[in-house]
Amino acid sequence: MPTVAIIHHSGTGKTAMLAKAVADGARSVAGTTVSELAIDGKKITDGRFADDTLFAQLDAADAIIFGSPTYMGMVSGQFKCFADATAGRWFKQAWKDKLAAGFTTSGSPSGDKQGTLLYLATLACQHGMVWVSSDAMNEVYLGKDPAVAMNRLGSTIGVMSQVAPTPEGKPTDGDNATARNLGARVARLAAKR
Numbered sequence: 001m002p003t004v005a006i007i008h009h010s011g012t013g014k015t016a017m018l019a020k021a022v023a024d025g026a027r028s029v030a031g032t033t034v035s036e037l038a039i040d041g042k043k044i045t046d047g048r049f050a051d052d053t054l055f056a057q058l059d060a061a062d063a064i065i066f067g068s069p070t071y072m073g074m075v076s077g078q079f080k081c082f083a084d085a086t087a088g089r090w091f092k093q094a095w096k097d098k099l100a101a102g103f104t105t106s107g108s109p110s111g112d113k114q115g116t117l118l119y120l121a122t123l124a125c126q127h128g129m130v131w132v133s134s135d136a137m138n139e140v141y142l143g144k145d146p147a148v149a150m151n152r153l154g155s156t157i158g159v160m161s162q163v164a165p166t167p168e169g170k171p172t173d174g175d176n177a178t179a180r181n182l183g184a185r186v187a188r189l190a191a192k193r
């Protein structure tokens with residue numbers, strides 16, 4: 001049965017909330033082993049992230065779901081330091097044919113977070129991974145209240161959540177459902193391979 005790894009960075013905990021929903025979704029598929037991994041900025045030296053135990057878990061996974069907050073229209077610096085540290089895997093194409101997917105949070109409704117998801121997809125494609133889209137229908141079109149509608153922001157490359165940048169801010173129920181849907185989709189597809 002498949003192993004799905006979720007690797008994310010989160011500065012103030014918002015993206016971590018979405019990561020938890022992605023993990024819950026993956027875990028909802030019977031027989032799936034889920035690795036929940038976080039990028040610790042303290043493990044970055046001279047711009048390069050290092051954590052052998054974390055990388056061993058990614059190497060062992062059938063699918064990797066990447067998550068980052070949107071900082072200045074892109075992934076966070078901490079996530080980019082992690083991505084740069086995957087170059088050794090790229091050189092050996094060690095992650096070729098693994099499934100991949102992604103998610104992000106931002107403070108503004110747009111916040112240029114499409115750029116973050118495009119970067120995550122580019123990272124996966126550089127590794128020869130197979131990118132899994134987010135197939136949740138925008139339920140606002142079905143008449144649902146945006147607070148509970150899945151995919152209210154209408155993103156298909158990956159999961160987007162806009163979270164108020166306040167201590168109480170958290171993803172909407174619909175955003176969490178969208179994240180769970182992605183985790184479950186990746187786990188189901190991984191189990192079929």
Ligand SMILES: Cc1cc2nc3c(=O)[nH]c(=O)nc-3n(C[C@H](O)[C@H](O)[C@H](O)COP(=O)(O)O)c2cc1C
Pocket residue numbers: 009010011012013014015016068069070071072073074105106107108109110111112113163164165
């Ligand atoms: C350095 C920095 C840059 C940011 N840049 C953007 C941005 O470009 N667009 C946006 O909408 N929000 C931006 N934000 C807000 C974060 O995307 C938002 O608060 C996010 O949910 C934080 O996630 P985290 O708690 O996982 O770090 C930025 C926040 C920080 C700290």
